Amino acid sequence: MNGEQLADWLEGLGLADHLAAAGLPTFERDLGGVVRWRDPVTGTALGDEQLADLDRVLHQDGDDPTHAVPLALVQLRRQTEVRSSLLASPTHTYASLAEVRGVSENAARFAVHKAAERNALLVVPHDGGVLVPAFQLGDDGELRPELAAVLEPLLASAMDAWQVWAWLTQPAGLLGGQVPHEAARDDDEVAIVRHAAVRLAERAGR
Template sequence: MRDEYDAGSTGPRLAAWLEELGLADQLAAAGLPTFERDLGGAVVWRDPGTGAALTPDQVADLDRVLHQDGDEPAHAVPLALVQLRRQARVRAALLASPWHTYASLADVRGGSENAARFAVHKAAERHALLVVAHDGGTLVPAFQLTDAGELRDELAPVLEPLLAARMDPWKVWAWLTQPAGLLGGLVPHEAARDPEEAAIVRHAAVRLAEVARA
C-alpha cells in the first residue's frame, strides 16, 4: 500500500493542499473520503462507507472532483468544503453565545422542566419561538427571550415569517444575531428594539423568508 502513496503521488499532494487550505476537517461532513497519516508520514485515503483504502484511481477521481470549481482547476478551491468550514465556524460562535435547555429555561421561568418543554413545543408550532436541534437535544437561543424567559414582543413578527418559511433554524439564529446586509450592517434582533428600526427589520425578515421559500 505504501507504494501507492509515495511522496510524488496524488494522495499526499491532495492531503497537503487541503491541510494548507484548512479544509481537511470538512471532508467527513461532506461525505467525502478522509485521509490519515501513518507513523512514517505516509498518507492513506479511506472510503467513507467501508473504511477501505482508496486505490490510486479513486484518489485521482477525488482530486478531479475537488478541483472542478473555477476556470483554472490547478488553482481551484473546493467551494463546498469552504462553505462547510464557514458553517462550522458560525455554529461554533452561536453555541458560544447564551442559550437554554428545557431545564435552564424552567429555572428562569420558575416552573417545571416538563412545563417548559411543553410550552417550547407549542410556541415552536406557532412559529413563535426559535428552537435549534443540536447533538440530540433542543436549544432555545437566549437572545430572543426576556429576563423572565418569554419571547420578546418585538421579535414575534420577525420570527414568524422566517420560521413559517421553514428556514434552517441555524440560519435564522445566525441572521438575527449578526450584522445583516439587508439592514445596512445592523444586528436584526438588536435593531428590533428600536421602534424606528423595527418595521425595517420585519420587512427584511419577510424578504429573507421569501428567498428561503424559493
C-alpha cells in the same frame, strides 16, 4: 495531484477535517508522515484512479482547475464555524428556562413546544435535544415582543433553525450590517427588520 499533494493542499486550506462530513474520502498520516487515503464507505485504501477522481471532484469549481477551491468544503467549514459560535452564545434548556420563568420543567417544555408550533419561538435541535437561544428572550424568559413579527416569517419559511439563528444574531446585508435582533430593539428600526425578515423568508422559499 498525488495523494500527498492533495492532503497538503487540503490541510493548507484548513479543510481536511471536513471531508468525512461531506461524504468524501479521508486521509491519515502514519508515524512517518506518509498519507493514506480511505474510502468513506468501505474503509479500504484508495487506488491511483480513485485519487484522480477525487482530485477532479475537488478541483471542479472555478474556471481555472489549478487554483480552484472546493466550495462545498469551504461552505461546510463556514457552517461548522458559525454553529460553534452560536453554541458558545447563551442558550436555555427546558430546565434552565423553567428556572428563569419560575415554572416546572414540564410546564416549560409544553410552553416551548406550543410556541414553536405557532412559529413564535426559535427552538434549535441539537444532540438529540433542543436549545432555546437566549437572545430572543427578555429577563422573564418570555419572547421579546418586538421579535414576534420578525420570527414568524422566518420560522414559517424553508430556512432551518440554525440559519434563522445565524441571521438574527450576525451582521446582515439586508440591514446595512446591523445585527437584526439588536436593531429590532430600536422603535425606528424594528419595521425595517421585519421587512428584511419577510424578504429573506421569501428568498428561502424560491
